[in-house]
Amino acid sequence: xxxxxxxxxxxxxxxxxxxxxxxxxxxxxxxxxxxxxxxxxxxxxxxxxxxxxxxxxxxxxxxxxxxxxxxxxxxxxxxxxxxxxxxxxxxxxxxxxxxx
Numbered sequence: 001x002x003x004x005x006x007x008x009x010x011x012x013x014x015x016x017x018x019x020x021x022x023x024x025x026x027x028x029x030x031x032x033x034x035x036x037x038x039x040x041x042x043x044x045x046x047x048x049x050x051x052x053x054x055x056x057x058x059x060x061x062x063x064x065x066x067x068x069x070x071x072x073x074x075x076x077x078x079x080x081x082x083x084x085x086x087x088x089x090x091x092x093x094x095x096x097x098x099x100x
Contacts, residue, residue, distance in 0.1 A: 003092045022052040023094050048094055050074035055090060059083050
Protein backbone atom coordinates (compact mmCIF):
# COMPACT_ATOMS: atom_id res chain seq x y z
CA UNK A 1 0.00 0.00 0.00
CA UNK A 2 1.25 3.47 -0.82
CA UNK A 3 0.94 6.49 1.48
CA UNK A 4 -1.51 8.03 -1.00
CA UNK A 5 -3.69 4.91 -0.95
CA UNK A 6 -3.56 4.86 2.84
CA UNK A 7 -4.62 8.50 2.98
CA UNK A 8 -7.41 7.84 0.46
CA UNK A 9 -8.68 5.02 2.70
CA UNK A 10 -9.71 7.68 5.22
CA UNK A 11 -12.89 8.06 3.14
CA UNK A 12 -13.88 4.55 4.26
CA UNK A 13 -15.68 3.61 7.46
CA UNK A 14 -12.96 1.15 8.55
CA UNK A 15 -9.17 1.10 8.24
CA UNK A 16 -7.57 -0.90 5.44
CA UNK A 17 -6.99 -4.60 6.05
CA UNK A 18 -3.46 -5.92 6.42
CA UNK A 19 -1.76 -2.82 7.82
CA UNK A 20 0.13 -2.78 11.11
CA UNK A 21 -1.50 -1.84 14.41
CA UNK A 22 0.45 1.46 14.57
CA UNK A 23 -0.93 2.36 11.14
CA UNK A 24 -4.46 1.49 12.24
CA UNK A 25 -3.98 3.84 15.19
CA UNK A 26 -2.78 6.60 12.86
CA UNK A 27 -5.80 5.98 10.65
CA UNK A 28 -8.18 6.50 13.59
CA UNK A 29 -6.26 9.58 14.70
CA UNK A 30 -6.68 11.08 11.24
CA UNK A 31 -10.40 10.33 11.46
CA UNK A 32 -10.50 12.41 14.66
CA UNK A 33 -10.82 9.54 17.14
CA UNK A 34 -7.80 10.16 19.37
CA UNK A 35 -9.10 7.89 22.14
CA UNK A 36 -9.58 4.92 19.84
CA UNK A 37 -6.13 5.49 18.33
CA UNK A 38 -4.57 5.61 21.79
CA UNK A 39 -6.34 2.48 23.04
CA UNK A 40 -5.21 0.59 19.93
CA UNK A 41 -1.52 1.55 20.10
CA UNK A 42 -1.00 1.72 23.87
CA UNK A 43 -0.43 -2.01 24.48
CA UNK A 44 1.80 -2.51 21.44
CA UNK A 45 5.54 -2.80 22.04
CA UNK A 46 8.23 -1.62 19.64
CA UNK A 47 9.65 1.53 18.10
CA UNK A 48 6.90 1.99 15.51
CA UNK A 49 4.18 1.87 18.15
CA UNK A 50 6.22 4.15 20.41
CA UNK A 51 6.50 6.71 17.59
CA UNK A 52 2.75 6.67 17.00
CA UNK A 53 2.17 6.87 20.76
CA UNK A 54 4.49 9.89 20.90
CA UNK A 55 2.69 11.52 17.99
CA UNK A 56 -0.67 11.03 19.69
CA UNK A 57 0.51 12.65 22.92
CA UNK A 58 2.03 15.53 20.96
CA UNK A 59 -1.26 15.90 19.09
CA UNK A 60 -3.20 15.90 22.35
CA UNK A 61 -0.95 18.66 23.69
CA UNK A 62 -1.71 18.09 27.36
CA UNK A 63 1.14 15.74 28.19
CA UNK A 64 4.21 16.99 26.35
CA UNK A 65 6.50 15.24 28.84
CA UNK A 66 4.75 11.96 28.08
CA UNK A 67 5.16 12.63 24.35
CA UNK A 68 8.89 13.25 24.90
CA UNK A 69 9.18 9.93 26.74
CA UNK A 70 7.61 8.06 23.82
CA UNK A 71 9.79 9.84 21.26
CA UNK A 72 12.83 8.64 23.23
CA UNK A 73 11.42 5.10 23.28
CA UNK A 74 10.98 5.32 19.49
CA UNK A 75 14.49 6.75 19.05
CA UNK A 76 12.96 9.66 17.13
CA UNK A 77 13.38 13.40 17.60
CA UNK A 78 10.47 15.27 19.13
CA UNK A 79 8.19 16.37 16.31
CA UNK A 80 8.85 19.97 15.27
CA UNK A 81 6.71 20.45 12.17
CA UNK A 82 2.95 20.39 11.81
CA UNK A 83 1.05 17.38 13.06
CA UNK A 84 -0.07 16.74 9.47
CA UNK A 85 3.53 16.67 8.25
CA UNK A 86 4.50 14.27 11.02
CA UNK A 87 1.50 12.03 10.30
CA UNK A 88 2.56 11.87 6.66
CA UNK A 89 6.16 11.10 7.64
CA UNK A 90 5.16 8.30 10.00
CA UNK A 91 2.77 6.78 7.46
CA UNK A 92 5.43 6.87 4.74
CA UNK A 93 8.04 5.26 6.95
CA UNK A 94 5.74 2.58 8.34
CA UNK A 95 4.64 1.70 4.83
CA UNK A 96 8.28 1.35 3.82
CA UNK A 97 8.61 4.49 1.71
CA UNK A 98 10.06 6.92 4.21
CA UNK A 99 13.55 7.87 5.22
CA UNK A 100 12.93 9.27 8.69
